[in-house]
Amino acid sequence: MPVFNFVSYLIGYVIILVEGDSPEKFINLALGNGVVLWDITSIGKDRLLVKVRLSAVRTLRQVARKTHCRFWIQKRMGIPFLYLRIKRRKSMALGIVIFVLGLYFLSSFVWFIEVTGNRHYSSAEVLGVAAEAGLKQGVLKKQLKPKIIEKVIQECLPDISWVGVTVKGTKVVVETVEKTQVKKEKNENHAHVIAKKTGIVKEILVINGQAVVREEDTVVPGQILISGTPEQGQSAGEAKKPLYVHAKGIVSARVWYNGYGEAYLKEKGQRYTGRTATRLILKIGFKELRINPSGIPFTKYKKEVTRKILPSWRSFKPPVELIKQKYYELENYESVLSREEARQKARQKAWAKVKKQIPEQAGIIRQETEEIAGKQEELVRIRILVETKEDIGLEKTF
Template sequence: MKHIDGSKVTGFVTISVKGTAPELFFQKCASEGIKVWNVRKIDEESCEGNIRLSDIRQMKQIRRKTIYKVSFLRKNGYPFAYRRFMKKKPLVFGLLAGFLLFLFLSNIIWEVKITGVPKDIEAKIDKQLNSYGVYPGAWLFAQAPPTELQQKLINDVPELLWAGVDQKGTTFYIEGVEKIVVQEPDPEIPGNLVASKKGVITHMYVTKGQPLVSINDYVEPGEMLVKGIVEQEGSEDSEDGEETAKQTIVAEAEIKANTWYEITVTVPLEYRDEQLTGNREKKYFLKAAGFQLPIWGFGEPPYKEIHRDSTEDKIQFLKWELPISVVETTISEKEFNSMERTKEEAVETGINQAVKQLQNELGTDAKILSEKVLHETMEHGKVKLNLYISVEENIVKHEPIDQGD
């Protein structure tokens, strides 16, 4: 007879029937509605076959009316496996406790690393992260996406120019770039205009004040360019004819100069290029009141380096927007490939890198005029360049007038 579908789920036993023509016992069981299968004759006076666990009682009632001897050979199916498993309660509780502990430990933050900023700003970032719920011991699935954390840090820590947040396993990596804050002088305070850097004047337009320099003049840092003290209109000479009434004003002018910078940059011939491999996995979370519950995609993918990208969609009911959203996080695998440059490519890369860095520091108003390699060396697989870069930029700096003079 064929195997009965679902018998492993409900359980079945293999019985041995001994007596004269034992196959007749299985025939009688079948005629009474008991399902039997895999009946095979062992010898002239013994047969084996399978019956369902639920039919054992009825089989025993039939046996009492016969002279056959029935014995149980094997117990099969999930009910018997479950009973054997439950008899080992310490093992069951140990496995359950181990699984829960592993699940707990793999879903909390173990470490938060902050790099790239001074200690005082690091302390502020750490304080803000604590207010966001990002600290050792916090739940991983309760955290906001890295892009959202980045924006929060930039908004809440004024000293940050840029922030990067990356999660690798149970560790959060925070990288920051400090913002250089320039204190602007009070425009209402009378003052002179002085040179902030050394250079040669190339452009000059004075709207208020007395100019003290001209185009093509060389100036040093701190040298006065426009004086904020002018003769008062309509004033008359004093009795001795030597003194004239003076008026202090806020000097205003646009003065550009040709400045220069010497920059040293080192470029390795071998470098690592970051690329996405195309392998990715998706995770889905239910988010409510800042708490994220994973609903699909558990555990971390076996990627050595990962890139995360998250999108959040609000759940709507009819025309109402519920305070629950579905967060889709795509975890992509990235890899770093070893690349090589020629010496000429390294020199070009170094020049571009230095020019870009200087342009970022000076701002978009500054104009790079030229760049020249003063000295070039190569050692230990790296090209070291000493560059001379000429720039046209605004060198005006406001300096308040000492009213006691």
């Protein structure tokens, strides 16, 4: 069937409306005369919509006379009709030709260069070296010599161990792999374990360092929980001096989170129906040519516009632009909820806000839900309070 539809589009076909006392006889006689009909649809009493190839229309006129039926062409589809439309609008045809030739011409140049894998060197540094080897925006693709570019980049940037230059259409991707360097950790990696949030300490497990808080202590963000500077004395009577270490451990604490949600018993607004429509416009200079039908089938809609412009070459900017206008249909809605339904909706909103705050590794100990009384009876307010037990320690170097 796809092949049949494709061939029909190439040679042209029409959608006709058949009317008469006996449209079935029209169909049977047409088929008997070797006319190919498809997508036959009844749209009312003694009325049919039928698709037929353009070459068979003359035969159908004879069939209509014999069966006392009439038919009208509702829509013309296919390459022949598209050609006639373009022929009538020569400026649009010229614009399309210019557009295609412009694309072909500009596709032979490099317009975009992307650098990947670089960490130590900036993209600007890599692109600067690549430009010296002949890789830059606006250069002809056939003038590029990827192997030479790769060699120059490796010679000028010694921390890069491998380079790959790949041409993908009008884009060139420079892939780099840098040598692995072992970074010296700050101050021999001395660190404290500090609190990353407010809570009440429940358990402390010290792996390295010295605990400076106890169970049931209330701590705040940034407060030291396990110190990386435990004091040691050299001998009896001598003053204690700090011994710097990388503190490690687990500090479990009770932490509280809350979320708020609300819902109206009556809601009004607009929402998407799921239906869309698209308009395509070819702009040449100051003239706009519509490629498809211009009507907007919606009374309420949201409009989204995207533009595709040919990249400029040196000081020349091609005066060709493709504009796509997409329309999303909107409809008004009004919903009425029971008080219990509104509570459930507000509770879901509140829980969604709480859930975003709670870490995955945290364990929920207790959860409380509270309905907040207010002046507006048509508005339901819900607050959720959640208590968790979690590790609040965070290693911080010094």
